[in-house]
Amino acid sequence: MPAFFLDRHRSPNDNVRTLNIESKPVQSNPPRSMLFVSGEKVERFAKAMAAGADLVCIDLEDAVHPQRKLEARNNVLGWLKLQPRTDTGPRVALRLNGLRTAEGLRDVVALVDSGVQLDWLLLPKVEDKADIQCIAGWAGAQIGAIAALIETPLGIENARSIGRAGGKLGALMLGGADLSAELGAQFDWEGLFSARGRLVNAARAAGVQAWDVPHVDIGNLSGLSEETRKVLALGFDCKTAIHPQQIQIIHAAFAPTPADLDWAKLLVQAVPDGEFSGAFLYQGRMVDAPLVRKARRIVELSRLQ
Template identity: 35%
Template sequence: MFTRYCRSMLCTPATATDRYANCHRSAADICLVDLEDSVPPQAKAEARARASAFFTDQSAAGRRCAVRINVISDPDGVRDLLALRDYPVPPSIVLVPKVESPRDVEIVARLLRPVRPDLDLCVVIETPRGVENALAIAAASPRPRALIFGSADYASALGIPLRWGPLVQARSRLVNAARAAGVEAIDSPTFHLQDLSALRREAVLAQDLGFSGKIALHPHQVGVINEVFSPDAESLEAARRVVAAGQRSGQGITTVDGVMVGRPFFEASQRLLDEFDPSG
């Protein structure tokens, strides 16, 4: 079994209760019910009430289930936080949108940790100020579990196209901040739901930048995302050879398959095996 925190996170609107079971039955690492962007303003109260069933439905058993709340500076965000405290099964993962300072993380944790001490917070970085403060946010106390890039809102704020090239600098800064703080980095969705080749291309580019996973908007995107963010058998075998070579050389410089390798190679290969090697 792999131990990576999240390769794929499948998002479902809170108002679409008929999709809850399909989300839970998907191969997504985390199942997410959304109270924010996918819910129109007039349906926020209804969504808030319905979303509690996402965590109590029989199909949720054994799944890691999350909720994305509204912006905490908005009245609906405050209502979401208060409602989550009274859910029969409080969510173990909460996504906090449009985070711009460590204080945002602290507020959510202070309200929810008393009812869910093991709560994981994943913060969405999707504004220019959020990108500027990404390192401070990633290192906040309590530390979030992951930074998530919100490409659509960020592109809109800058008035730039929602394409990979114009957004690569922001993505790189987010990944660097996350890794500097020792937390995960998860990429934004691919919005072309039927174009799986575009999804694959973007997922590969995200992985190359250092993201460990990606948001999915439809169940059929999950398989592609999981595949891209998981090593194949050949990659795992290569990692085993590198780790073994490091052990033989006492972590000194050596060669594997004609390639010079040293400590960074040994450490990267060991991390890969720790996350994905079923043989342990």
């Protein structure tokens, strides 16, 4: 599905701004859900791919024992080499170890040498936009888009700068477990509320997606549903998951209500000539670019249910 962002052009003749909506390649088809699977568990890869998630992320970082990093790396890249590139099924992501670690550097070298093509690459513990620029320089030709995991206080402070790294950066993702530990905060809604708000604002300011941390209480599906609705209300694009049973709950939370869908369809149809070129009156109210973007997103989400 296309995603949209605001491109502000100043007229050379006056000080009036015209707002246009354009597509941005790295933001196309924003995932509602991303399912993590351990890089140690090759036997679980097929199950993860069949779970219904929009994106499956094979994890070489936290989900792999330090003594089994080499084995996991070789197995994962070997498996990825054998996967056909198709337009159906979930997209595939790979989470590396941090670039400031020896294992992270080994991951990068192995990825480049393998020639494997990835839809997304997740880079953990990003604290500076230079991290994004480095990985894009080393392996950019093999990566569709990059998601920066923001999981330290310094990362939160620098989130806006990181979001403007450019290139193939497509998303900022909250790393709640590590962040809450460093903050001395609870790993829950209240403890991470401020960080979530700051990350969404940084992502929106930069025109990239915002992804939320997984809900780690696997058995609490009602809690997952409530949290997903809350992060959507904050402006997040994607809720990540650590168990296949969480995917259906996440997607249900994304489904628009009939009233919201009716409103969105009518508004999209009312856009003059189908292309937004400036604010206009609709049913007595002024409609601007963010409102059109919201309506289009609701319509696209309804098609995925």
